[in-house]
Amino acid sequence: MVTRFGMSNIGPIALEEESNGQVFLGGNMNQDSVYPESVADRIDDEVCKIVNYCEQKALQIILDNRVIIDLVVERLLDIETMDGDEFRELLSTYTILPDKNSAYVSKLT
Structure with a gap:
C-alpha cells in the first residue's frame, strides 16, 4: 500500500514497480531499492503506523x-x-442484526 500505491503520508507516489514481485508471491528479497535510505526509513515508519493502527482497531473491536x-x-x-x-440467534440477544435480505448484506455475500 505504501510503496506501490502511495497510500501514506509520504505522498501519492509509487515507489515500487508493479512487476516487482512480492516475496510471499515468489518475488526476490535481494532486489536493490530505487530510493534512498531516508525514504526507506519513512516507508518503515508508515508501515509501522498502519500496523499499529490496525492492531489498536482490532483490540477496540474485541473490547467493544x-x-x-x-x-x-x-x-x-x-x-x-x-x-x-445458532450464532446469529445468540448474537441477536446482544445486538440488532441486519436483515438477511437487506441490500447491505446482499453485497457482502
Whole structure:
C-alpha cells in the first residue's frame, strides 16, 4: 500500500514497480531499492503506523464486543460446534442484526 500505491503520508507516489514481485508471491528479497535510505526509513515508519493502527482497531473491536465473545466461548465450550443460525440467534440477544435480505448484506455475500 505504501510503496506501490502511495497510500501514506509520504505522498501519492509509487515507489515500487508493479512487476516487482512480492516475496510471499515468489518475488526476490535481494532486489536493490530505487530510493534512498531516508525514504526507506519513512516507508518503515508508515508501515509501522498502519500496523499499529490496525492492531489498536482490532483490540477496540474485541473490547467493544467482549460480552458476546464471552457468550460465544461459553456456548462453544458446552456444545463444541455452532452453525450460522445458532450464532446469529445468540448474537441477536446482544445486538440488532441486519436483515438477511437487506441490500447491505446482499453485497457482502
